[in-house]
Amino acid sequence: MTSPDQDPPATLSDGVVHWLTNGTRNERFIDNIFAEMCNRLQQVGIPLKRSTLHILIQHPQWLGARFKWSDGAREAETSLVDFDVRGRSEYIGSAANEIQDGASEVRERLGRDPALGRKHALYDEMRANGLTDYVAWPLYHTLGKQHLITFATDRPGGFDDAHIAALKNLLPVLALVSEIRIKNRLARTLLETYVGAHAGQLILAGATRRGTGTTVRAAIMICDLREFTRISDNWPRDDVIDLLNDYFDAMSEPIARHGGEILKFIGDGLLAIFPLSEPNACANLLHAVTEAKAAMVALNERNSATSRAPLNYGIGVHVGDVMYGNIGSSSRLDFTVIGPAVNMASRLEALTKQVGRPVLLSRDFAEQVEPAFELEHVGQYEVRGFSDPIELFAFHG
Structure with missing residues (x-):
């Protein structure tokens, strides 16, 4: 047995451990590190033929991700794993299942x-592919987080004791290296989920000081669900949540x-911008509205099968300069847009009820898309907070 004052016995993977510790600092992505590690293990004489790294991720759609390396590959194959996997045969009885239930190997x-x-x-698949031995271990991160790594070989007789010792020797360092990358990706995923991709990138790049921001010229879209108060007062809570999720899917995905970029959900409403740095931003907004309308029609057809009333909505669209940045208290910030252009889009959304058109556009926006899109001129209307009447156009998609 090695005493605390002695160096641990050398293994075949010592050089790979040194590389993981000192040679990966400039590599952002764990899948690239993982594939390079597997190739280096082969180079030092470990007869590796197949390896997988399974990680749990905090994502609204996915439970985890699997990186798979195969002999001769320079990159790992990535696949996402959904939340229902633990009820399927691919998981039940697998190594991942055993490790999750407490097995250490x-x-x-x-x-x-x-x-x-x-x-x-x-196991049947690996046998059919000529593999002779397979080992899986938990990969421990801090605060009780546990992931999984597996190795397989086609060497006659399987891995020997020196191979197993070398692979085990990797685990603590790989755990540290992978945790850093996974948490970096997790931070990005959470920011994309809650504030949007572009705002998330700015925040990660250091845009976190209150009052900082930039002026962006953008098309602004504000959408609101009609009669939500009545629905929420009369429907069971879980049904209301399902309804909102379906409605936001129909609107958000297009x-x-x-x-x-959706900057926020406000109860049953949403605020989105299409920056004019993209030349076709205004046309893209109307394409999104068209697809959202079709998605809402399909949703209402599904809801009618369960005797639910159809859902209606109003959308206000304007274009102009907005201040895009951090606003809030000293300890709680919101990354959003403000300015008269946002106020105008909000007023137009409210006017959809009065005018009887579900989508209203300002003259400024209409000038950006005519004559490519057919618009209905609906006249001039007084808009609260603005001194002059606003010329409005309806879009029917």
Whole structure:
């Protein structure tokens, strides 16, 4: 046994450990580090044929991600894992299942009689591909977070003791290196989820001081669900949440597809911008509105099958300069847009009720898209907070 004053015994992977510790500081992405690590393990004589790294992520759509390296690959193959995976056969009885249930190691000698081994489709697949040995270990991060790494070989007889010792030798350093990258990605994911991709990038780049920001010329879109108060007062809570999620999916996904950024959800409303740094921003906004309208029609058809009343909405659209940046208290900030152009979009959304058109555009915005889009001129209207009447146009998509 090694005493506390002695160096640990040398292993085949010592050079790879040194590289993980000292040679990866400029690499941002764990999948690239993982693939390079696997190739380096081969170079030092470990007969690696296949390896996977499974990580849990905090994402609204995905439970985790899997990086898979195969012999000869320079890059890892990435796949996302949904939240329902733990109820499916691909997970039940797998190494990931055993590790999640508390196992500190899963070793499957694939070269022996399959009748003597574990029963799972993955083991059958690896045997069919000529693999002879498979080992999986938990990869421990701080605060009880646990991920998974696996290694497999096609060497006759499988891994020997020196190979296993070398692979185990990697785990503590790989845990540290991977945790840093995963937390960096997690920070980006959380910011993208809660404030949007562009705002998230600015915040990560250091735009966190109150009052800082920039002037952006953008098309502004404000959308609001009609009669939400009545719905929330009369429907069960879970149904209301499902309704809002479906409604926001119908509206938000087209916005994201066409280059818009949703800055906030306000109850049953949303605020989105399409920066004019993109030459087709205004046209893209109307394409998003058209697709959102179709998605709402489909949603209402589904809801009618359960006797739910159709959902209606109002959208106000304007274009102009907005202040884009940090606003709030000394300890709690919001990254958003403010300015008269935002106020105008909000007033137009409110006017959709009075005018009886679900989508209203200002003259300033209409001039950006005519004659490519067919618009209905609906006249001039007084707008609260603005001295002169505003010329309005309706868009029917």
